[in-house]
Amino acid sequence: MTVNSANRIPDPAAADLPLNPPLHRLFARLLAEQGAPEGADWDPREGSVDASVYRDPAFHQRELDAIFRRMPLCLGHADQLREPGSLIARELFGLPLLIVRDRQGEIHVLLNVCRHRGARLVAEQESVCRKASLSCPYHAWNYDLDGRLRGVPGAEGFPTLDKDGHGLRRLPAQVRHGLIWAIMDPQGSDIDVAGFLGGIDDDLAVLGLGSHRFFSQHSRRGAANWKLMMDAFQEVYHIRRLHSSTISPFFPDPRATGEGEGLHTRILVARDRLPEAAALSPAQWDVRQHATLTHAIFPNSLLIYHPDATSHMAMFPIGPDQMQFVHTLFTPHEPRNDKERAHWARTFKLIDEGVFGSEDLFISEQIQLGLASGANARFTLGRFEQHLRRFHENVRTVIDRAEGAAA
Ligand code: FES
Ligand SMILES: [Fe+2]
Known part of the structure; x- marks a missing residue:
């Protein structure tokens, strides 16, 4: 899900940022839950997802009509x-x-x-x-x-x-916040991104994305339903196994705590440095160094805050089993020298090819290949896959609401 950087370049401005109340609350909870048998945000019992939502052409069309042509979508960073x-x-x-x-x-x-x-x-x-x-x-x-x-x-x-x-x-x-948002409706006239983001708007302000610089982008087709990639970034259950040869060492105890914010979600994942934060004052808690923050912005954007850079991933459906997957890396400032440039280039390559491409997207494509087999009418979700469950419920709710309003 994210990457550490050996040779990390400190960014004092980012480290000094005080957390806003929601991020502070999440951080405190993550610290308090270290070693606890379960998290306060876990579901009371297992859940499930209807597997047809990943391959049914009719459902895909409903998603396009009710979600993708109506809601603000993040198209990337304006600095590009x-x-x-x-x-x-x-x-x-x-x-x-x-x-x-x-x-x-x-x-x-x-x-x-x-x-x-x-x-x-x-x-x-x-x-x-x-x-x-x-x-x-x-x-x-x-x-x-x-x-x-x-x-x-x-x-x-x-x-x-x-x-x-x-x-x-x-x-x-x-x-x-430096990001380009648009509604894919040529007949539309209004867009209210702050209203759409709700409480996440303040998170993005605190994290200062508006002053970040575009570093690199990779846009490719993926042979999987767009939601499979959204799923992969809303749980940490897979880190030990799927990412065992890349980022797993930075997440020795892959625990997360999160909360919904309207249709969106913020999730904070414990990093190897989290125990250090226990000895620090809350003013020194850092959601990039001690943990990894992820924003899942409904419907199809993920923002992942690495120690010294930020990934934006957007999954644009092409068909039920195809997506355009656009990954962009922003950095807190322009590389100041060749060493910094090379560092971020290595970071981008490792995250983009090694982690997102060869692991998360690869496994999503593998899942897609098995969907037609009928092996699973539903996918079973653990109690700690609760954000994924809520995401799918939100997709349904938004579709039902839009279709209800049109009827
Ligand atoms: S179609 Fe563009 S100028 Fe004729
Ligand atoms: Fe992952």
Whole structure:
């Protein structure tokens, strides 16, 4: 789930941050529960998940309609598009997107579809490029980076064209805590990220993600249902076995405590250094050094706070058994020298390839391969897999609510 860094680079600013009340409460509970037979947040008994939710095409469609096209989704860190004119094209749920920083520095999320006869404006996917404007490769209609239609060659052929009404379609989008959020609804107009995050909003402020710097990103397809990866990061039961050759030594007693915050979840996992915190004042408790904090932001984002960097993972469903898995690493500041750059490059490689790719994503793909066998109508959940159970209940609740409102 996370990685330690031998050669850790201390970040005094991060270490000095006082915890807000929810994080303080979680930390105190994690400390108090060391050695206890069970956690206060455990379920009273086992639970289960209907295995069909990972492979049923009808359920997948309901998720898209009720969740993915309605709720704010985190698309990454705005610092990835640091320079005015930088943009990235990405296809999500059948929507071809352009995420752009315009010349005034504002971020927009536009549909990558020309308003003349629909050609795709930017063909390159998943890599950042720079442009002064957006020119359609078919007949060269030209758009400003904020989506406004600027030029139409052969304008005499369109004597009544309403140029203002033919800008690129814009999705509701907002940058908050340095992260880009958007609702995948071209008809939508409003987005309230703070309201959506609820209590998690204050956590993100305290953790200072807004001043972090983009370091690296890897976007790949995974042959598994998106929820299998959300599951993998909401329990620590698997750390000893699945991660035995990578991060397990940093989690010698893989215990966690967590709580729901609306649809979202915060989970704090004990690291090898947790016992040191018992001798420190609460002002010195550090959710990156003594523990590892994870935010599971509904529906499909995970933020994992490593000792000196932060991972954002987003799982975008492509089909019931396919996802686009985008992993991004942010660092508290720009690498100040080659040593720091090399350190974070090693960290990224270990986490991205070694842990997330070869272990968590690999096992998710292995599960997907076995789903059709019918071996499990339901998956059994231990009492300490309670966050995963709640996550699946939240998926159901949101779908039922949306469908109920539409009926
Ligand atoms: S389709 Fe884009 S200019 Fe014609
Ligand atoms: Fe894991």
